[in-house]
Amino acid sequence: MAVRHERVAVRQERAVRTRQAIVRAAASVFDEYGFEAATVAEILSRASVTKGAMYFHFASKEELARGVLAEQTLHVAVPESGSKAQELVDLTMLVAHGMLHDPILRAGTRLALDQGAVDFSDANPFGEWGDICAQLLAEAQERGEVLPHVNPKKTGDFIVGCFTGLQAVSRVTSDRQDLGHRISVMWNHVLPSIVPASMLTWIETGEERIGKVAAAAEAAEAAEASEAASDE
Amino acid sequence: MAVRHERVAVRQERAVRTRQAIVRAAASVFDEYGFEAATVAEILSRASVTKGAMYFHFASKEELARGVLAEQTLHVAVPESGSKAQELVDLTMLVAHGMLHDPILRAGTRLALDQGAVDFSDANPFGEWGDICAQLLAEAQERGEVLPHVNPKKTGDFIVGCFTGLQAVSRVTSDRQDLGHRISVMWNHVLPSIVPASMLTWIETGEERIGKVAAAAEAAEAAEASEAASDE
Known part of the structure; x- marks a missing residue:
């Protein structure tokens, strides 16, 4: 019995890994070519898996794209820093980093913003x-790190919209080379209306924060x- | 001689009108279908002009798209309001209005942001x-309506990036129905770091400003x- 359970577990783990390889390969192809021009053949070749x-x-190319979109928020884990307001800034820094290096985030923004024949807006x-920004803002507010009149969801949605535009314009005008600078300028303009003045000099918003x-x-x-490996 | 000059002027005016009808028709088709799926036949039909x-x-569909992109900033004239800071806010309100009603602005943002086979980023x-925002900010700064540390070009580019993202996310999530609200929320967050505190209650930033x-x-x-007609 124990042996059979172990075999099932190994098979499940392999399935998870294969699925992840397919999603990453699909993301890199969608990022490069967009949904319309992407081919399943190219995705299979990059994932090194069979059609079967x-x-x-995934039943179709469209399901693959939805698989990529469903993973947008899963791969960004902000390190704890002692300040929830700093962690909100750090979240945007990590996503900016991902926009340069992570095919899943790059493909996600392209799939979500391109107005193609297939509509992925849902x-x-x-x-x-x-919601993730709102959660951080609410925690920060409880600690007094965010001003009392701030509505976490409204401000969270604003930050997401603003970030989305800065990365889109940065992609068009500089292939995202100036994204770090633009995010830093965003916080110069937005932070004073979110946190108490006395916190402004403590929160790091310079673009060098991205690397850190x-x-x-x-x-x-x-x-x-x-740790997970030593548990096995 | 006078008669011939008049005839040339009439012909030139007709050419300008035809060109404008073609650009508007092209914009409405690009807005609806995107660059790739748009057809010259549909543009000709909407403009009611011949292929010749x-x-x-315009020598090609690509030149038509470039014609639409070249006109982005030509149709937005902000009414004077006595305050240059208010006029900056009003500019974003007018463009938000245009994003709902003006095919040239709607098509322009789609052509500029879609990552299609033809690259229009240049x-x-x-x-x-x-530059237009920076000009208004510089004029406002000369009058003391904008804080001395503000760099007009940096802040102008930030406002454009932020606006671009808010309208893109608004299109995806609500077909731009909440764009006015989002622009109002933008100014709540951004204005305090741009204008002196004493001006904050004077500048209208509510979404009802759009209609006005x-x-x-x-x-x-x-x-x-x-006036132009009575001059003729």
């Missing part, structure tokens, strides 16, 4: 990102992975 | 919009047109 394996997980990630936060997030992920 | 007339002005209107400014702009345009 793909169709076991699967857009903006509401979920707004990304390194901390990677270190945390590596620590977690090695 | 179109090719006299014709993007974001830099020009940023749009009506004033239309009235100004009508007055100008009737």
Whole structure:
């Protein structure tokens, strides 16, 4: 019995890994070509899986795109920093980093914003990102790090909309090379209306913060992975 | 001689009108279908012009799209209001109005943001919009309506990026029905870091401002047109 359970677990783990490889490959193809021009053949080749394996997980190219969109908020874990307001800033820094390096985030924004023949607006990630910002703002507000009149959901949705535009314009005008600078300028303009004045000099909003936060997030992920491995 | 000059003038005016009809028709088709799926036949039908007339002005569908992009900032004239800071807010209100009603602005944002097979990023209107905002900010700063540390170009570009994202997310999540609300929320968050505190209660930033400014702009345009007619 124990052996059979173990075999099932191994098979499930393999299925999860295959699925993840397919989603990442699909994301890299959607990021490069957009939904319309992307081909299943190219996705299979990048994922190194068979057509059968793909169709076991996803029935169509459209389902693949929805799979990519469903994962938008799953891969961004903000390191704890002692200040929830700083963690809100760090969240935007991590997503900015992902917009340069993570095919899942890059493809997600393209799928959500392109007005193509297939409409993915029902699967857009903006509401979920707004909720994540709102959660951080509410926690910050409880600690007195955010001004009492701030409505967390309204401000969270505003930050998501603003960020989305800055990254879109940055992509068009500089292939996202100036995104870090633009996010830093965003916080210069927005933070004074969100946090008490006495906090303004304590929160790091410079674009060099991106490298710091990304390194901390990677270190945390590596620590977690090695912990999981030693549990096996 | 006088008669011939008049005939040339009439012909030139007719050419300008035909060109404008073609650009407007192209914009409405690009807005509805996107660049790729738009057809020249549909544009000709909406403009009620012949293929020959179109090719006299534009050599290809791509040139038509570039014609639409080149006109992004030409149709938005902010009415004078006694305050340059208010006029900056009003500019975003007028563009928000245009995003709902003006095919040229709607098509422009779609052409500039869609990542299609043809790349229009070299014709993007974001830099020009940023310059227009920077000009208003600089004039406001000279009058003491904008804080001394504000860098007009940096803040202008920030406002354009932020606006672009809010309208993109608003399109995806509500077909732009909540755009007025989102722009109002933007100014709640951004204005305190741009203008002196004593001005904050004087500048109208509520979404009802959109209707007011749009009506004033239309009235100004009508007055100008009737003046031009009486000059003839």
